Amino acid sequence: MVTLAGMPVPLNERGAPDVAGAFRVAMRRLASTVAVITTVDRGVRVGMTASSVTSLTIDPAALLVCVNQSASIHTCLEIGTPFCVNLLASAQRKIAAVFAGGLTGEARFAHGTWTPDEQGVPRLEDAQANVSCRVDRTLAYGTHSIVIGRVSGVRLVGAVDPLVFRDGRYIVRMDSAP
DSSP: OOOOTTSOOOBOTTSSBOHHHHHHHHHTTSOEEOEEEEEEETTEEEEEEESOEEEEEETTEEEEEEEETTSTTGGGOOTTOEEEEEEOBGGGHHHHHIIIIISOGGGGGGSSOEEEOTTSOEEETTSSEEEEEEEEEEEEETTEEEEEEEEEEEEEOSSOOBOEEETTEEEOOOOOOO
């Protein structure tokens, strides 16, 4: 069932309500902090922009990242692989765009200052936070895989000022709550 109050209901190619299309529109209304996920594959740094990252549990400290199976980083994220979730600050819109496909491979890392974390994984020095993890589990679902990362370290930088993705675009400033 698809219900859009005051809006025309999208239809699929068979003329039926387009649940997938309506779901896509609904998810554009779900604001999320933008992150760059990084790892090293056979000595080569790889990374991607992600907006589907969430905390999973505090004990043990873990998070999850949803990764499209067609993304170049997908095959690198095997059980036990170290990776870093770099939570971007509002001033890092260009880095988000570069890792979202603006550039490929090592050229992406020419933007920003990257240093290895304690696992040897690229860490963006002025990100709001760097969360170092190891892949604990993965679950393939549809076009994506859910990657569960066991947190091994956290580094915080500066004030809380996230780069947020909402309705298909970056929001660089949000009102602060009291």
